Amino acid sequence: MLPELVPAGEVLSSSAAAGPVWKLGIGRHYRDLSVATLALGPGMHAVVAGPAGSGRTGALRLLAAAARASAPDARVLVVAADPDAWTGTQGTEVAGSFSGLTSQPTTGRALLLVDGIESLPDAGPALDRLLPGLPAGVHVVVAGRTDAFRGMQPWQRAVTMSRTGLLLRPAPDDGEVLRVRLPREAPPRPLPGRGYLVEAGGLAQIQVAFLAQPPPGARLAMPVGVFAGEAR
Structure with a gap:
């Protein structure tokens, strides 16, 4: 049985950045744990x-x-609609919006995380400008309500083109955003982090691992640049 809580320590060691593919430990599979x-x-x-x-x-x-565990030299940038969800880090930078970014993930290996796309007014236009020029080693992961990805804006097409990501607590038709058909029988239990991992159109039910929020003032193993949006 797939547990409701998977400690992050059980999956982070499976992350690896050797070669061109960056593998990031995310949770446990329903089928075989x-x-x-x-x-x-x-x-x-x-x-x-x-x-x-x-x-x-x-x-x-x-x-x-x-990303930090597998590639200590890689940059991890976060644009977040709710900065409180990213507190407790040491040496972070907080900006009001995409326009406040002091650096761009345009070289080397990097991960840009956008948290709450529907609540970041300038995120769409900023991604439209940024995504076409990114090198192969820079990856963007955008999180938001499923409806935020239904559309034909350039950024929407760019982040869904690979048909890869997580569909959490999905409705039956949410697979449309990654052009997959979700099983209608035995849907995932409505738990935080429960849903489907979709990779290149294939899908598997998983439980995302739980990463404890660091206490205020805690020092991270590697610095992360955090750029928080104004909207919550």
Whole structure:
């Protein structure tokens, strides 16, 4: 039986950045309880879609930890609609919006996490400008309500093109955003972090691991740049 709580320590060690594919430990599979990883090949991006309370921010925080564990030299940048969800870090930078970014993830290996796309007014236009010029080793993972990914804006097409990401607590038709058909029988239990891992159109039910919020003032193993949006 898939547990309701999977400690992050059980999955982070499965993260790896050797070669062109960046594998980020994300949780455990329903079918056999093996560790699930989100694999990002050259030029690939991903989405984390689901309703409020489905565990989107927790999934992004876990991906940030997996990135630091597997590639200590990689940059992890976060644009968040709710900065409180990213507190407790040491040496972070907080900006009001995408326009407040002091650096861009345009070289080397990097992960840009966008938390709450529907609540960041300038995120869409900023991603439209940023995504076309990113090198193959820079990946963008955008989290938000499923409806935020239904559309034909350039950024929406770019982040869903790889048909990769997480569909958390999904409705039956939520697979449309990644062009997959979700099983109608035995849907996932409505728990935070429970849903489907979609990779290149294939899907598997998983439980996203839980990463404890660090206490205020705690020092991270590697610095993370955090850029928080104004809207909550």
